[in-house]
Amino acid sequence: MATRLQFENNSEIGVFSKLTNAYCLVAIGGSENFYSTFESELADVIPVVKASIGGTRIIGRLCAGNKKGLLLPHNTTDQELQHLRNSVPDSVVVQRIDERLSALGNCIACNDHVALTHPDLDKETEEMIADVLGVEVFRQTVAGNMLVGSFCALTNRGGLVHPHTSIEDLDELSTLLQVPLVAGTVNRGSEVIGAGLIVNDWTAFCGSDTTATELSVLESVFKLREAQPTAIVDEMRKSLIDTYV
Amino acid sequence: MNSAMEQDSGMFTVQSTIGSVLCCKCGILMQPNAANMCAKCLRSEIDITEGLQKSVTIIHCPECDTYLQPPRTWIKANLESKELLTFCVKKLKNLNTVRLVHAEFIWTEPHSKRIKVKLKVQKEVLNGAVLEQAFTVEYTVLDQMCDSCSRVQANPDQWVAAVQLRQHVSHRRTFFYLEQLILKHDAAKHAIRIQQMDQGIDFFFGKRSHALKFVDFVGKVSPVRSRNDKQLVSFDSKSNDYNYKYTFSVEISPVCREDLICLPPKLVNSLGNLGPIVLCTKVTNSIALLDPFTLRHCFLDADQYWRTSFKALLSSRQLVEYVVLDVEPVSSEVTVGGSRYILADAQVARVSDFGKNDTIFNVRTHLGHILNPGDNALGYDLYSANSNDIELDKYKGFSIPDVILVKKSYEERRQKKRGKARTWKLKSLNMEVDSTARGYNEEKISSEYEQFLRDLEENPDMRFNLSLYRNKEYQPSEMASSVADGDELPSIPLDELLADLDLSDVESNDDDSMAE
Numbered sequence: 027m028a029t030r031l032q033f034e035n036n037s038e039i040g041v042f043s044k045l046t047n048a049y050c051l052v053a054i055g056g057s058e059n060f061y062s063t064f065e066s067e068l069a070d071v072i073p074v075v076k077a078s079i080g081g082t083r084i085i086g087r088l089c090a091g092n093k094k095g096l097l098l099p100h101n102t103t104d105q106e107l108q109h110l111r112n113s114v115p116d117s118v119v120v121q122r123i124d125e126r127l128s129a130l131g132n133c134i135a136c137n138d139h140v141a142l143t144h145p146d147l148d149k150e151t152e153e154m155i156a157d158v159l160g161v162e163v164f165r166q167t168v169a170g171n172m173l174v175g176s177f178c179a180l181t182n183r184g185g186l187v188h189p190h191t192s193i194e195d196l197d198e199l200s201t202l203l204q205v206p207l208v209a210g211t212v213n214r215g216s217e218v219i220g221a222g223l224i225v226n227d228w229t230a231f232c233g234s235d236t237t238a239t240e241l242s243v244l245e246s247v248f249k250l251r252e253a254q255p256t257a258i259v260d261e262m263r264k265s266l267i268d269t270y271v
Numbered sequence: 272m273n274s275a276m277e278q279d280s281g282m283f284t285v286q287s288t289i290g291s292v293l294c295c296k297c298g299i300l301m302q303p304n305a306a307n308m309c310a311k312c313l314r315s316e317i318d319i320t321e322g323l324q325k326s327v328t329i330i331h332c333p334e335c336d337t338y339l340q341p342p343r344t345w346i347k348a349n350l351e352s353k354e355l356l357t358f359c360v361k362k363l364k365n366l367n368t369v370r371l372v373h374a375e376f377i378w379t380e381p382h383s384k385r386i387k388v389k390l391k392v393q394k395e396v397l398n399g400a401v402l403e404q405a406f407t408v409e410y411t412v413l414d415q416m417c418d419s420c421s422r423v424q425a426n427p428d429q430w431v432a433a434v435q436l437r438q439h440v441s442h443r444r445t446f447f448y449l450e451q452l453i454l455k456h457d458a459a460k461h462a463i464r465i466q467q468m469d470q471g472i473d474f475f476f477g478k479r480s481h482a483l484k485f486v487d488f489v490g491k492v493s494p495v496r497s498r499n500d501k502q503l504v505s506f507d508s509k510s511n512d513y514n515y516k517y518t519f520s521v522e523i524s525p526v527c528r529e530d531l532i533c534l535p536p537k538l539v540n541s542l543g544n545l546g547p548i549v550l551c552t553k554v555t556n557s558i559a560l561l562d563p564f565t566l567r568h569c570f571l572d573a574d575q576y577w578r579t580s581f582k583a584l585l586s587s588r589q590l591v592e593y594v595v596l597d598v599e600p601v602s603s604e605v606t607v608g609g610s611r612y613i614l615a616d617a618q619v620a621r622v623s624d625f626g627k628n629d630t631i632f633n634v635r636t637h638l639g640h641i642l643n644p645g646d647n648a649l650g651y652d653l654y655s656a657n658s659n660d661i662e663l664d665k666y667k668g669f670s671i672p673d674v675i676l677v678k679k680s681y682e683e684r685r686q687k688k689r690g691k692a693r694t695w696k697l698k699s700l701n702m703e704v705d706s707t708a709r710g711y712n713e714e715k716i717s718s719e720y721e722q723f724l725r726d727l728e729e730n731p732d733m734r735f736n737l738s739l740y741r742n743k744e745y746q747p748s749e750m751a752s753s754v755a756d757g758d759e760l761p762s763i764p765l766d767e768l769l770a771d772l773d774l775s776d777v778e779s780n781d782d783d784s785m786a787e
Contacts, residue, residue: 189303192287215295215307215397239298 027250028230028241031063037213037233038221040179041086044131045224045231047138047182048093049114050074053083067229075113078106086224087131090175092138095119095158099128121158125151131220132175137182140203142166142174164202169195176220181227184247186210186219208247212236305400313402319394320406324363328411329386334420345417350386351376359388359410369394377407386410419477430463430475431516432482436489437471438523442588443716445527445554446472447723449493450700451737458488459700466703469711479517486519491556492736494573497521524576526551526558529590529677530583531651534560536665538579542569547666550677551583552610553732561607563637563675566614568607584658590649592680593619596631600639609732615639619648619674636676647683650676681729693724696742 033042034055042053043064049072052061064074079088080101090097095118098107102122111120125148127133133144134155141161143152152163168177169188177188185207187199200207212222213235222233225248232244245251291300294309296316301309308316330339337345338358348354360366360374369392377387391405422429438445449472453459459474461481466473476482489495501515526532530551539547546562553559557572597618604613617636624630632654642648654673705711727734 189292189307191290193290194285194287196290209290209292209303211292211295211307217307237295239293240295242298243293 030234037235040221090130090134094160098122132173135175210243306397332417384412432476432479434474434519494524529587531585591652592622612637613639634674647680695739
């Protein structure tokens, strides 16, 4: 289910929050509304963690992670690092990496199996990503833009990319990522998908400027309509038994 | 993955087809653009014509069909014309925030006093998307008489500046020639009224600048001196506006072509002893004088003339016809001021004496190049002339020649051709002629005009500055070719004639073609 919300009257919620299948990070805001929306949706299932990175609130764009790991930029303070290590589930590896391009959220788009990165990322960083997040790394651009994390949102079930992506690019990315991809917009025609939308396998949150059309596109590509945590497990069980035979 | 070789540059480029996205508002499939909204949604969102004027008032003068451009200019424009469109678009303020792409009129009833203009404008909206929108501006036309029309209405004969052109001679040849020059150069196109006066013409203008321009023009084509004056008509003490009537008095020098002149002694000395008896050969803005005995010439411009003003001794009305009996060239051909002359000794006798008595004159003449024995020539008869000139008396011991020949005469041949129309004609200014005025002699004027036309035929350099038009009524006569003998009457070659541009005459055909 997709929910519309605002952070301090700003629709770019992807800047101030990060959502994965195992945890959710939220910036410290003036009012508690932002936090309480997440809580009401996610509290039973995954931990919702208030955090800051490097003293800033733009945590969504600075860190990258999935259910197996979380990568933080070099300017994260030790206290923040410790706080995050304590708050996320034990299965998640929290790692601080030294990378010139420190806005990892803008440079890396990942789900639990594959990751797209900025073409200029260091070799060691790439290895770190493969190691910590347990994913296969591809250096790619989206619609000619190198900031893949900003211009696409990725989950295990689908992905939304920059609206100007050509059909050939879409096919290529789809083959690499092995998920269906759609070109679209959020927040009333904004092309910066990563800033306007955070999504995981069963829920999505987007900025309040998002139109109904955009919402329907989101829900269809990320397959959110019937998705509830239990429904996924049932589906997986069915398919497992099938293949066993 | 599709890829194609770029033939032109040899570079490997990936073929990319743009996919389609859903419009974020209405959900229809569309090509992605900067706003990612379909054109209709974008247009419904944003109105780029906001803040632009949609209704304007313009002021129109019904008399002269002009529109007011504040503060004071009136622009002439027809309905639905390019000038009107430019004027209407200029009237709109704030049009610099958007880019104007197209403008056109929408038809409105002419007497509805409304003009509608449809404008297409473009503006950049959101993040780089350029939106084009059309909107209509309605202009309300208010009728108000412009200043010049109201002045004309108040007093139709009102003139602001007058030019009084005068020449104190007894003939009007100069004014015929000037009339043609004025027509050719359109110098009097701003004149409200032209009136023919005794010894001159009056021109009335609506603006002082027009009169000044006319006076300058006349000064360029004749030697003149002028003075001007103004008379207060009205004044407004609050705004310090003073309305005047300006008068320019222009006097043309009385020396004309073919005049015989006796120069004052001072002028003779300053010109290097140019013989006191001279002929005037050409008058433009300077006077060309030719000494017929030494073939020396000089030019006097207007200032020089008016400093030592002199009158003509004898003028062309006093020319007498002579028969040339013998011509003996004395010198070789000389080019003087553009024309060729040969000094010759000639034996002539007056036509009135010819055959009756033996009065023969031996004279020196400058016309050796065209005179042959048996020709007729026109000259001044100084032998029997009684001249009262003061200047002549100043020369003591100066022997005056008996005859001075001036030009060749075509009188005989003219008599043969009498009554036949000319192939060419001249236009005329529409002058008001006061035919009841004292001293107005219609016969005299028409004979002078005939003489003027003959002069035009004989002198190609006089025709140079004028426009001659083909005479539509002229029928080439069958008799003409049989009568013509060895010497033809000097006539104007056909290629010098301008065909009158007659746009209304549909039936004019064959020889009256437009092409010149």
